[in-house]
Amino acid sequence: MQAVCGGSGTCGRCLIRIVSGDSSPAVHEKGAFPPMKKPGAGWRLACRFIPEGDITVFVPPESLTATQRLQLEGKAAETGADPVVVPVEIRPDYNRSGAGLPDDVLLRESLASAGIVVKKFQYPVLKELSGTLRQEEKVRLVVRQGDVTGVLHPGEALLGVAIDAGTTKLAGYLLDMETGEILARKAAMNPQIAYGEDVVNRIAHCAQHKDGRSRLRSVLLEKVNTMVQEMCGERGLSSGKIMEAVIVGNTVVHHLLCGFPVKQLGLSPYIPSVGEALDVAAAEFGLDISTGGRLYFPENIAGYIGGDHTAMLLATEQERSNGVVLALDIGTNTEVTLSAGGRTLSCACASGPAFEGAHIHYGMRASEGAIEGVMIGNGKVLISTIEDKPAVGLCGSGILDAVAELRKADIIDTRGCFVNSAAETVGEGMEKSFVLVPRNGSGSGRDITVCRRDINEIQLAKAAIRSGIDILLRKMDMKAEVLDRVIIAGAFGSYLNIKSAIRIGMLPRLTAEKFHQIGNAAGTGAMQMLLSSGKREAAGKIAKNIEFIELNSEPGFRDIFMQNMYI
């Protein structure tokens, strides 16, 4: 079931229809019923409805949480000259043990003879050392920043894992730390969705529920552990051999996963508890990898710009290193960064979950049967759907296309209002709707429409993003025309129709070759930090050098935003 509001009965995403049986009055259901789905007609909110007897229920496809199309390409990572962990094979010099040298002392001396100075044997290693030493002629020690964090048998692979933990989606990568090869990939939904589809609702959930913070931590941690297990399982490997992990996420997901307080993130001035990079023992954290393994989170930049954006900026550092470059990570929260002449400005835009299909009447996530492309011409509507399944709703790129095409066909005006007599519409006011797919052509047996309210949501989202872009350009005293490149990252960003985005004014009007849709750059950055100490340092420098712009504090922001509502 969908649950944008976290089960508080307000978002109306989980509508079901009671076909027969119990149909008690909807006392706990606060609102959000669309005009044709009133409780009187049997429609109810699944999150609030408690059946009092046997019932038959119809669950419309758009209420289901289907597997979402996730982007897992990520660039293959390269191993550098500065690996975070290195394996050292050593044959202990047992002749030294005539005097009864303890195993750790013997090994330290053998390593020193080989020119390797060890600072410390980590506690979990000490538990396994003696056993492995007595089974094998050689041992394969894992050395990390001078500490021995693992002991492997000869020939065993040194594994690492990178996780991009988004508000909605999780992407995992299992890597061979020596070759940089991606051994397995895994995509999953962030299970925190059940407690609020955006981060603001999750913060609210924590404020309202005493055990909210620990529950939101544990559901996500459990899911991450499952993903790690599954990736290892695919390759017949043991997660106990993973020595290093990197997790990137926005600041709220980061704080919720780490168990850090989030209350202050929900209140202006949105102060993170933790901004610095975190390097923690995996066992202490609860991540099920090697007992000596370590887990790294890069720097958060601000309350609404987290380590995932740091990772994205790291992955795109070269592309951003010369010229005037705009980099966007579009999602429920959209991060925008402008790099020019050695300066880097970043801001966070409250674009809302419209591009995830939320707050849109027939909106849905990018899963089977979602309309992802729309064309309107000569009074005809053409659509394309994911997996070419019968249409059941609109995902982000579909609704963006629809609005752009409605405007191009002059069915709506620059304010987003339907032009009287331009096309056939149903309903009135904010519910006035254009039928995109008639019920006889849809997969749900109902009309799929775009209403005035939906158009307004897209206007709000695009205005938020464009205003962020405009403010950053103004800060640099630049016009959009001087942009050399526009990098668009993230799953939605990859499927986005650039032309439509330009048409509605979300993106500046530039030639097509200036746009680069690069997929999950945050995941790529995470993999780079998994393999390279230098990349971690570089990420820290990037985060430190960013000039964070709080849009709400910028003079004239409201005017710019209102101006950008026009399409």
Next chain:
Amino acid sequence: MQAVCGGSGTCGRCLIRIVSGDSSPAVHEKGAFPPMKKPGAGWRLACRFIPEGDITVFVPPESLTATQRLQLEGKAAETGADPVVVPVEIRPDYNRSGAGLPDDVLLRESLASAGIVVKKFQYPVLKELSGTLRQEEKVRLVVRQGDVTGVLHPGEALLGVAIDAGTTKLAGYLLDMETGEILARKAAMNPQIAYGEDVVNRIAHCAQHKDGRSRLRSVLLEKVNTMVQEMCGERGLSSGKIMEAVIVGNTVVHHLLCGFPVKQLGLSPYIPSVGEALDVAAAEFGLDISTGGRLYFPENIAGYIGGDHTAMLLATEQERSNGVVLALDIGTNTEVTLSAGGRTLSCACASGPAFEGAHIHYGMRASEGAIEGVMIGNGKVLISTIEDKPAVGLCGSGILDAVAELRKADIIDTRGCFVNSAAETVGEGMEKSFVLVPRNGSGSGRDITVCRRDINEIQLAKAAIRSGIDILLRKMDMKAEVLDRVIIAGAFGSYLNIKSAIRIGMLPRLTAEKFHQIGNAAGTGAMQMLLSSGKREAAGKIAKNIEFIELNSEPGFRDIFMQNMYI
């Protein structure tokens, strides 16, 4: 119930008498029945006996594990110029947070303004930081080696705990880390006793039981956690505010508590898995103190010389720093150290558990009713017992006294054999016994005797210790007469009658003022290391500079040992 052998039916310490009811044949009971307690007379081993119906049982006092007299004095520790953890009170400069600085970054910058450079905020601290910052004007940070490991409210005490984990006894000390004051003390029995009264039996238990190692670890860890809770409870303090802990123990107890392999400790050349000092997160270890607290174990010296001896040598460093000094820590395993002219030699003597009351016919631990002193003169026997309770058996100092007095009265000869007609004896051969307390005067209603076998056990124990002393003196090419001081540490060492020990030849014949019975020096050393980084370094140097002497490899050891059997 006593259990020297760990319940394997061989030590005969847990004898009970079936008074009525079931009395099935003793098929599982291998031996160790004294002559007057044969299975035929109803005597059985409690560890092996499984009743088949209702029975009435007589449990003799010496079979009970009574609360033992433990020594908890320890010297009060002093705080030095180099504390391990320091509290830093800071009022964050919130004016800096106009730009929305994360809490950790703000705090780091505020600390830097105050001249304090912080390396890292430990993960558990980050969970509490934001909350405390928003409740208090000032925060009290705990800084350890540049890392922030704790966050306290203003005025909260900074606590530390030191534990001396002996084979038989545990001693705990709760300290105020700023003043060095001992806030509470606690003594307890090591619960591992149930799995073997000496370390060799515990190693054997681990070899024989798959879950032995984890069980021996968990019972001890649980007991230590309980002691810590109890000490805090006495002062109305929370164990969650303890930021630092030090535990000292012999190498086997250390390994068992840490979960390190012990198999190789039971086999020549008795290699420790871990010799270096261990500095581990308390949470990772399972010690229930502050989530950011750290736990420290000093260096082990060899397989049978552990961190408790390192601690004892640290505590006696000044006393050993000039002249020729012998230091002994007497127990089931006795460590002997000889310091002279900058050199320090140590050896471990397998003195056995006779001084703990084991392997002695009427032996018992130093608890209520144990005979602790014996005098024989004019054909009369005088005894003194612990707490002046009716005598039920002999503790270590009692049996030592008894043997010395029997020799002085010429009731036994230099070989430990009863001199015919010198005194009335009962029994024959190794069971030939001298009645110390007749049944009508004893607390158990039975004669308390010393038999030839008991005398032999004491001869073995004293020969082991004296041979260690002799070998170390020979290594230094010295005679006992040149000794300036003899330091005797440990609980038994404090109650030991020096005159008797000299008389039977356990200690060299020196004037009384050369002997120093100093109590629990290992506990004192542990407290010193709790408070001072310098003391930890000093302990490391002591351990490193020790020349360990493996007695069994010394030429002529067997001859010296046999010579020392004479009393």
